[in-house]
Amino acid sequence: MSTDTPAAAPTADAPPADTPAADAPTADGPAAEGGGSVEKSQADGAPEAMGGSGLREPEYDVEVTLSDLQADPNNPLYSVKSFEELNLRPEIIKGLHALNFRRPSKIQERALPLLMRDPPTNMIAQSQSGTGKTAAFVLNMLSRCDMTMPVPQALVLAPSRELARQIVGVVQQMGQFVQGLNVVAAVPDPRQRNQQITGQIVVGTPGTVMDMIRRRQMNARSIKILVVDEADNMLDQQGLGDQCKRVKALLPSQIQLVLFSATFPENVTTYARQFAPRANELRLKHEDLTVEGIHQFYLDVNGEDHKYDDLVKFYGLMTISSSIIFRRDTAREIEERMTAEGHQVAHLSGGLEGSDRDRVIDRFRSGEAKVLITTNVLARGIDVQSVTMVINYDVPEKLNGDPDYETYLHRIGRTGRFGRVGVAITFVHDKSSWSKLMDITKYFNVAEQLVRLDTNDWDMVENALKLVLKNPRAGVATDKMVS
Numbered sequence: 231m232s233t234d235t236p237a238a239a240p241t242a243d244a245p246p247a248d249t250p251a252a253d254a255p256t257a258d259g260p261a262a263e264g265g266g267s268v269e270k271s272q273a274d275g276a277p278e279a280m281g282g283s284g285l286r287e288p289e290y291d292v293e294v295t296l297s298d299l300q301a302d303p304n305n306p307l308y309s310v311k312s313f314e315e316l317n318l319r320p321e322i323i324k325g326l327h328a329l330n331f332r333r334p335s336k337i338q339e340r341a342l343p344l345l346m347r348d349p350p351t352n353m354i355a356q357s358q359s360g361t362g363k364t365a366a367f368v369l370n371m372l373s374r375c376d377m378t379m380p381v382p383q384a385l386v387l388a389p390s391r392e393l394a395r396q397i398v399g400v401v402q403q404m405g406q407f408v409q410g411l412n413v414v415a416a417v418p419d420p421r422q423r424n425q426q427i428t429g430q431i432v433v434g435t436p437g438t439v440m441d442m443i444r445r446r447q448m449n450a451r452s453i454k455i456l457v458v459d460e461a462d463n464m465l466d467q468q469g470l471g472d473q474c475k476r477v478k479a480l481l482p483s484q485i486q487l488v489l490f491s492a493t494f495p496e497n498v499t500t501y502a503r504q505f506a507p508r509a510n511e512l513r514l515k516h517e518d519l520t521v522e523g524i525h526q527f528y529l530d531v532n533g534e535d536h537k538y539d540d541l542v543k544f545y546g547l548m549t550i551s552s553s554i555i556f557r558r559d560t561a562r563e564i565e566e567r568m569t570a571e572g573h574q575v576a577h578l579s580g581g582l583e584g585s586d587r588d589r590v591i592d593r594f595r596s597g598e599a600k601v602l603i604t605t606n607v608l609a610r611g612i613d614v615q616s617v618t619m620v621i622n623y624d625v626p627e628k629l630n631g632d633p634d635y636e637t638y639l640h641r642i643g644r645t646g647r648f649g650r651v652g653v654a655i656t657f658v659h660d661k662s663s664w665s666k667l668m669d670i671t672k673y674f675n676v677a678e679q680l681v682r683l684d685t686n687d688w689d690m691v692e693n694a695l696k697l698v699l700k701n702p703r704a705g706v707a708t709d710k711m712v713s
């Protein structure tokens with residue numbers, strides 16, 4: 231895309247103007263409004279307010295004081311309650327303390343009393359990426375399972391093996407002081423083939439779970455909770471939606487159904503309500519979904535042919551602790567080229583064997599690989615706190631070419647986790663990619679904050695990003711920095 235791209239214009243046809251940065255508020259400016267959230271508590275009957283490794287520079291440490299963020303009522307991490315007040319058992323509280331969870335986040339504070347109420351009620355809950363949804367549903371499961379019984383009692387369905395394995399890890403950590411707890415990952419694994427599942431909590435991908443129940447490897451008779459994580463994705467996609475429905479049909483009829491996601495587009499909401507009837511709902515407007523700590527940029531690339539070169543140049547500018555590059559397809563040229571440039575790169579796509587996928591994600595989590603190149607298979611749920619940058623090498627699109635709002639939000643949500651600062655950079659190389667990105671940022675009400683990075687001025691690019699990443703309280707770049 232040429233440098234006379236309509237950088238600040240809200241539409242693709244609008245004439246070039248100042249960059250959006252000119253009007254962009256700083257982090258000291260207006261905070262993301264928490265007031266636009268909508269909560270519908272059907273159990274109560276009445277609605278309530280809800281509330282590259284680089285080659286030149288040292289690594290940046292991004293620090294964040296969680297207690298400050300948790301004191302701001304507009305912040306999704308805010309809470310007035312303590313875990314003790316949420317009636318959690320002492321051994322579970324001990325696990326939370328061991329994890330350094332001092333206070334619940336807003337979603338945990340709101341969801342837990344509803345989830346843990348007796349008799350159990352269904353729940354459809356939404357909150358921004360990285361705000362602790364996993365802990366909310368894990369704490370409910372830990373509280374409700376009888377650990378003296380070695381049979382599955384709670385089942386979590388997740389869209390990828392990586393996310394399922396991650397959730398297993400969260401259950402193990404939070405439940406480390408819970409006597410008798412056994413949690414099992416139900417993901418394709420030849421070693422598990424004929425093994426009987428005896429864990430009280432099972433976390434898996436829908437196809438494997440269905441197989442295990444059908445082959446009687448897993449006894450579903452005692453299951454009392456079904457959690458569908460990333461529920462909009464799980465219920466929307468024809469394949470997964472169908473599979474989730476079939477898994478549900480294999481479970482007892484009187485169970486607690488819990489759906490969690492950062493996004494619930496309208497077209498999925500109706501289906502979600504059929505899947506989990508009479509649910510308490512914790513919902514947000516799409517305008518309130520972005521996370522303040524994620525600074526959104528676009529790299530103005532001079533045509534498709536320059537994308538590789540610019541990516542490599544970009545990674546030569548500075549060291550990022552960990553970053554993820556999202557691509558539409560699984561081509562490996564970028565990996566090869568960046569490896570040749572001296573970066574510690576890993577590549578993960580759905581086409582790899584399960585054990586290879588495990589090895590790759592584990593290398594990335596441990597920091598052995600600093601750059602992860604992947605597809606939408608990892609767009610959702612993956613929580614690696616050291617990820618300070620996400621790159622959308624392609625603007626996320628649906629199969630029909632329309633902008634994919636939800637995937638954009640989930641991809642950028644791999645950084646800026648639980649109050650941390652992160653940077654999301656989308657490559658824009660022509661009018662079409664530009665206008666799709668504009669649509670997306672307008673949908674989430676962040677078009678004004680989107681900052682252009684000009685590939686004709688790499689010093690500016692470097693300065694803009696350093697400023698944001700060095701200072702956890704720094705605002706988005708101003709027009710002085712990116713002109």
Ligand SMILES: Nc1ncnc2c1ncn2[C@@H]1O[C@H](COP(=O)(O)OP(=O)(O)OP(=O)(O)O)[C@@H](O)[C@H]1O
Binds near residue numbers: 334357361613
């Ligand atoms: N109360 C808390 N105190 C401190 N850290 C927390 C708390 N709750 C969650 N976290 C941490 O916040 C991070 C994000 O949590 P989690 O992965 O559950 O987010 P999420 O809302 O499920 O995000 P996504 O929508 O991307 O799936 C995790 O590293 C988790 O350990």
